[in-house]
Amino acid sequence: MTKPLVNRAIVVTGGGSGIGAAIAVRLASDGATVGVFDRDAGGAASTVARIRDASNSAHAQVVDITDYDAVKGAVAQFEADAGAIHGLVNCAGWDQFSTFLASDTTLWRKVVDINLMGTLNVTHCVLTGMAQRRVGRIVHIASDAGRVGSSGEAVYAACKGGLIAFGKTLAREHARDGITVNSVCPGPTDTPLLDAIAHDGGLGERIAPSLAKAVPMRRLGRPEDIVGAVAFLLSDDAAFITGQTLSVSGGLTMA
Numbered sequence: 001m002t003k004p005l006v007n008r009a010i011v012v013t014g015g016g017s018g019i020g021a022a023i024a025v026r027l028a029s030d031g032a033t034v035g036v037f038d039r040d041a042g043g044a045a046s047t048v049a050r051i052r053d054a055s056n057s058a059h060a061q062v063v064d065i066t067d068y069d070a071v072k073g074a075v076a077q078f079e080a081d082a083g084a085i086h087g088l089v090n091c092a093g094w095d096q097f098s099t100f101l102a103s104d105t106t107l108w109r110k111v112v113d114i115n116l117m118g119t120l121n122v123t124h125c126v127l128t129g130m131a132q133r134r135v136g137r138i139v140h141i142a143s144d145a146g147r148v149g150s151s152g153e154a155v156y157a158a159c160k161g162g163l164i165a166f167g168k169t170l171a172r173e174h175a176r177d178g179i180t181v182n183s184v185c186p187g188p189t190d191t192p193l194l195d196a197i198a199h200d201g202g203l204g205e206r207i208a209p210s211l212a213k214a215v216p217m218r219r220l221g222r223p224e225d226i227v228g229a230v231a232f233l234l235s236d237d238a239a240f241i242t243g244q245t246l247s248v249s250g251g252l253t254m255a
Helices: 018-029 041-053 068-082 105-133 154-177 192-200 204-214 223-234
Strands: 009-013 033-038 057-062 085-090 136-141 179-186 245-248
Touching (some): 009 018, 018 033, 018 085, 018 136, 018 223, 033 041, 033 068, 068 105, 085 223, 105 136, 105 154, 136 223, 154 245, 179 223
Parallel strands (some): 009 033, 009 085, 033 057, 179 245
């Protein structure tokens, strides 16, 4: 059986760990050559090693997505290695639990720079080529926080809501170019990021059970729960789906 993403070069930002790493491994198993974009050199190398150990293809690009020029260079290098980019998964993200009034402008800027501006940077660099070639698939990894809000994550939720609106706008602007743009919204997911922000916020081990209770399926998501939806939206089976927002959250939100 032919793999659904064979001979397609796909960039995954934040591919060094968590959801991004799981997505990168799945896309490579589906035949894609994956560009693992991450500021963590060790994490990116680890994901690439996992992919190559399974006899699939990947390249690591160590890049800070908040730096537009660095992103532009990383995109050019990946295309030199793997060919024209067909797909983009914007998964890189960061947060720290804090009520809005207890936070400050330093935190706001960091959250916005990574979650929103970073995605704008990568999308602009990749979409430019897609529009010229009149083909492409983009998936934003947003969050249910961007759909319904999340206490302690005001700025993060604002960014993720912005990604959803950004994706819908791009979907309208580029539908006639043969480019689809959709958003996948995980709910609470057991990742190194969740563990880190829980401890940074002083919540420690209390946060995971509390979040799990809010999910109808009564558990946190796992990175592997997210990958199927992303792989589908990047495939030809989803060629007539664009501008959509899909929650993968165990029923936490039901549109």
